[in-house]
Amino acid sequence: MLKLKIKKGDKVQVIAGADKGKKGTVLEVSPTAMKIKVEGVKVQTHYDKKDGLLKKEGFIDFSNVKLVEAKAKAAKTEKKATKKASAKAK
Template sequence: MPTVSIRKGDDVMVIAGKDRGRTGRVVNVRPRERRVMVEGVARATRHQRPTTQNQQGGLMQKELFIDLSNVQVVCKGCGKPTRIGHRIEEGTKVRICRRCEAEL
């Protein structure tokens, strides 16, 4: 399984594409495809027909998966989007901000 350094629950900023500059929380990660789903980013409106589960049908707002390379984690230490570095602390790997070295 390929490892990606972004995790569910991280706050990220979109750095490329039509939603550039937007921030949101990661709600889903697909490491294999290197794609993430971010709350409020790349939202698409789906038109749904009424089904037995959803009697009303109508419009559904749904986020799409976007490419991992288009987002960066926002560091809690310096508040800026950053690349993620790693450091070994007491035998475990921790993620750090490449800018200020704060633990992420």
């Protein structure tokens, strides 16, 4: 099994398929199927007896997206920026 470089919370851009060019946040990752759910991409209509018609995101293959911004890297850079700002304030 391959280790996916895309994690939940990362920002990605679709590079292939009907939603090509769209950007969104990763909502869910399925490493065994090598598929991911991206916010606002491959929106499907789903009927539920209780709630009626719902719009839900579907899974797309992870090879059809590219990583724009990793969640972990963004958190690290924010911490560094706050440390520098607090050091300058003292």
